[in-house]
Amino acid sequence: MITFLGGIALLVLAYFTYGFYIEKNFQIDEKRRTPAEALKDGYDFVPMPKWKNGMIELLNIAGTGPIFGPIMGALYGPAAYLWIILGCIFAGAVHDYMIGMISLRNNGAYLPELASRYLGKSMKHVINIFSMLLLILVATVFVVTPANLIYSILPDGTVSVAVIIGLIFVYYLISTVLPIDKALGKVYPIFCVILMISTIAVGFRLLTGGFEMPNLTVATFKNLHPTGLAIFPALFFTVSCGAISGFHATQAPMVSRTCTNEREGRFTFYGMMITEGVIAMIWAAAAMSLFDGKTLSEIIAAGTASAVVNQVMVMLLGSVVGTFAIVGVVVLPLSSGLSAFRSLRTILADYLHIKQDTLPKIFAVTIPLYVVSFVLTTVDFNLLWRYFNWANQVTAVIGLLVATRYLVLKQRNYWVSLVPAIFMLYAVVMYILSEPLGLGLGLTPISYGLGFLLTAGLIYLFWHSGQKQLRRLSPESFLLNDQRPIQFYKTLDADL
Template sequence: MNGLTLVIVVIVLFLVAYTTYGSWLAKKFGVDPSRKTPAHTMNDGVDYVPAKAPVLLGHHFSSIAGAGPIVGPIGAAIFGWIPVFLWIIIGSIFFGGVHDMGSMFASVRHKGQSIGEVIGTTMGKKGRQLFSIFAWLTLILVIAAFANIVANTFVSVPEAASSSMLFILLAIFFGYAVYRKGVNLALGTVIGVALLIGAIFLGTNFPLSLSKNTWMVILLGYIFVASVTPVWILLQPRDYLNSFLLYAMLIGGVVGIVIMRPTLQLSGVTAFNVNGTYLFPMLFVTVACGAISGFHSLVGSGTTSKQLDNEKDIKVIGYGSMLIEGVLATLAIITAAYVTGGKLTELLGNGGPVNVFSDGLGSFMTSFGLSFTIGKSFTALAISAFAMTTLDTATRLARFIFQEMFTKENQTKETVFTNRYGATAITVIIAGSLSFYGWGTVWPLFGSANQLLAALSLLALAVWLKKNNKTNKFVVLPMIFMFSVTLVALVILIMQSLSQPILLIFSVILFVLAIILILEASKALKVDKIADVKKE
């Protein structure tokens, strides 16, 4: 099979899905362009700040993409490229896209509050508290997993490390110029992208080589600062500029594949059972962000909904971003299928899946004259930049949720738990402690928790739609499938974690919380049915 065929198929299908199914979803949800969003009605200059669609698309996509759609598909390649490719297509269109768009829309209609607060209005205080605990624990795993991925990338490709550090300074400069000095966005973008290219050039010539543990400490310090600063000074500008990195990487990868037309060496289908790992449920858990991700609901209802300028932007930012991520996941499975055998094992052992992806795309880019070293370094920089975006966004979201959990009604005085500095510190310390287990240990648990969070977000959306007298079948079917996948996966992980107390405790807590939330949702729906009968 030729890699070009996969790229053409996925792009055509996604364009059709965006035009048809995406528009249908907008009508079913009730998107209203004339309605003011929380970014305008609650503008506070810190978290609630209106952002133009291109800027917010950059933030949202950079935040949800990270290294997930790369690490997941490459990890799932043990089952062959066909199952992974099919799940990327089906999942992105009918699962992930619905999940992302719906959670963002529900949040916008609830003053930009998290999906946990939406649950509070539909399932009560208990449901909200349980979901918030679940979401916070999942974000802890997100931070632990992605801190490892970024640190590993910086060690294996030190050029990306130095470029990334320069990129942070550039983002602060860009944010200050555009949001405080009134520099035109178009002009600022041209200058910002030019300086970004300069940062890549300097990074390539002055690599920064540090140990993994040193990078872990630096990254944990960075995400603390990023979590407590206003979004306009770092989060928005860095994510916006990040998007150009990703678009360039995607275009470069696609053009390289068009010219090179790499032949897939990996078998289409290997086996249902690969060394004790079963395709069901582990394929759907491992691919994670490449098809559907619960983390996306936290981003959409955490930072993105607070910056949405107009409801009409929900389709392109919510549904569109998931489809673009599906394209990225397709490129990832092509690189894994192209780089096989002993070299694949070597690359995985020295830098993990991101190294495999960087090596593959670097090879593809040589087809149009770019040197392999520059192509690989650029790809590694782009992915590490997105992974860092996921890190700082996840930390900010965890801070939001932690503060919400401990904030009482009519509370006027802050505590260490409701203060943004205290909430961030607690989150970073716990996640940092878990991160030293290594990404290989944390990722399976993250994948299960993340996909279970997606199922719970779909559950919350289904109940919310029902209570607002809207059809919810297009949400219920994906929800049922995701619950069946993730609960089975968690049981397997519980059995495998008996010798690792911390991971075992995490697995058991997540499983129990999910079951209780399902029961709470059933009660809420049952009450609605009884009320409907009485009305009749």
Template sequence: MNSLWLILVSIVVFFIAYVTYGSWLAKQWGIDETRETPAHTQNDGVDYMPAKSPVLLGHHFASIAGAGPIVGPIAAAVFGWLPVMLWIIIGGIFFGGVQDYSSIFASIRHDGKSIGEIIEVNIGKKGKKLFGIFAWLTLLLVIAAFVNIVANTFVSVPAAASSSVMFIMLAILFGFFVYRRGMPLGISSIIGVVLLFGCIVLGVKFPLVLSKQVWIYILLGYIFVASVTPVWILLQPRDYLNSFLLYAMLIGAVLGIVIYRPTIELPAVTSFNVGGKLLFPMLFVTVACGAISGFHSLVGSGTSSKQLDSEADAKIVGYGSMLIECVLAVIAIITAAYVTKDKFAELLGAGGPINVFSDGIGVFMSKFGIPYATGKSFVALAISAFALTSLDTGTRLGRFIFQEMIDQKEGESENILANRYVATGITVVLGGWLGSGSWTKIWPIFGSANQLLAVLALIAVAVWLKKSGKNYKMFIIPMIFMLAVTVFALILLIKQNLASENYILVALPALLLLFALILTKDAYKVFTSNDKEHIV
């Protein structure tokens, strides 16, 4: 089969979904662009701060994407390209897009508070505590998995490492001149993009070669610093510039596929059982960020909602970002599906899924004149930049949630654990400790926990919408399906890790499953009651 049809059909379907279903959701929920958002009413210059929609779109997309929509589809390619494609399209439109859009909207209607706070208001204080613990543990898995993935990428593509270091310095300068010297965004963007591609060229000329362990230590130090600084210093400017990397990479990949038209070598469907891994439920937890991801709800309600300039921007930032991510996931499965089985195994063994993806896009770009080595380094830099964004955003969210769990009352003496530096340090150290092994061991548990987190986010918003007298029926099928998937997947993972006597990876999913089931039970009681408070 020609891969051109896969990419073109998926883009058209996603565009139609954004225009029709996205607009229908806005109407059902009562999006009001005249209503002031928390970014204006609670502007503190650190976490709450209005951002123009292109800037926030770049931040939100870079934060939610990371390496997830690449690692997941490529890892799930063992089941064949057709199940992966169907899940990306159906999941992205009706599951992930709904969750992402609604999480931002629910948060701005709760003063920019996180999903945990929304649960406390609409379900109860115990629910908030359970969700907080669950979300924090999931974010530790995010840090563990992505630190591993970025370190592997820097080792396999040293040019991406040096480019990333220069890119971080560029982003800090960009933020300083835009936010503190009032430099126009248009002029700054042109200069920033030119310098950004200059970083790529210099990275190819001066690759930075370090061991994986050294990179892990450097990355842990970086995410600590990046996660405690005001958003204007690094978070907003870097993510905005990241968006240009994304757009260039997507355009380059699509253009390369159109010119090259690679033939799909991977079978449409391989087997339901591949090496002991069952298509159901493992496909639906392996492909997380490209279809639905609970991490997105934490980003949307944790950072993006605090920067939303207008309620109308929630559609492009929430629903739009998810569908763009789906396009990235489709491209990822094509990079795995067009090579032979032996070549795929070779690329995977040399540097993981990111290496498979970078090699594929490098080949596609070479068809219209971009040197293969430059194209591969560029893609590795882009994905590393997204993964770094997910890392420091995840760490910042971990700090928020950890501080919420401390639940310090006004007037009480300061609890040292509620200090943002201490809360961030604890999150970084524990996440780094979990990530000391291989990403392949962490990813299945991260995927399962991540999808179960999505169930809890969907439940939280659905309960609020029901109590507000708004339409919540678009949540019912996603909630039920994802709950069945994740419970089954976690039980299988517990059984597998018991057999291999890996007791840490037994205890963690067991704990997550217990917390989630208790919270689901409490939410169900509230959900099935006839209480309506008309919270708007």
């Protein structure tokens, strides 16, 4: 229990300390007009209040990641706590804040456009592919998981999973084409209240129910996975949402288009990632406290992590209240799935230069995406989850490198994003080298050494290209460009 409570306390404290430093390092400008005000269009660029932006951001980024990931991460024991705490504070929240604020400084541009601007134009095509791959996987995962959760609480034979999936697609299709303040602004605050009530209820029962909550000690700081799966790099892909997730880089720009002041950034981006970390801590603690590693592994293997969610809710809250609380979990993937489709439509439309100003144009981009996603729902969920996790963390590395390049050009402390970028890049490289989905070399001294060399080489190329960029464009020009009048925003050239 000490590790659980201490970890949550550290997460909250980090918001007021390290989060404040990250904000100061970015150098916000409260007088600077935001895209929501300068480019207001009544559809995507719509000024909304800070509290509503925070709720939308939380539901956008949460999904089932901070629940399913920690549940499966609990198989490694209390080591999962450490990754959630440190990853969230020093990697995930920094990543979310930087991408959200850089997007806000660049017309609410999405990650492919930001990568093109700060990493080079050739990167735009690569990042577009990765972003769209990630989003279609995320969207599909967040169709399948709420369908399974809803099916688990319905009486047997009431309705099939396929019918539930179809209804979710209908909901997504309607919501995707509505203005953001109607599709998200009206519904998400209600979803957020349901989420917080169910999460607090689970946490409260863990603390008051007499459950034995494992602590992180020298004895428990070891690999407790029942099948011996190595902590590195597996844990850092299993627990992504709740620690660091590239999916968030596809969502923060959506909210950057509705913020009305740069001072909102720490609450909306850094703060909501900290909140997600707290949710992840609660579910990791629930999985560790209620099940031993073998039992937890068997439940997951027999279905998906949704089966664990169902059992946790019933065991902690009873069948009636627990069933209601599952609704609080269902809203997570529903909201993130909707946001994923909305972001995917925007990125694809921008890439193909299809202006989204009429319903036929919106449907022309949206419907093919839904068809592809529907086909993917027939693929084994565990396989989808593994591909999602890999694409997710690759995108996180890209987001951190964009943040690093931005800070270098602004002559600010870039180590805050470069250090987690290097660590996650090494994890991504090792995953490709060791996993059967990649080269299948396994975790051997050779693969670790090769991974180190490849990571070092990639970081050198990144740094070398950055120095060339600095020689072409002086840091002073970037500082001056931040003071440009608002008409420059319309060229998507706020910083360059």
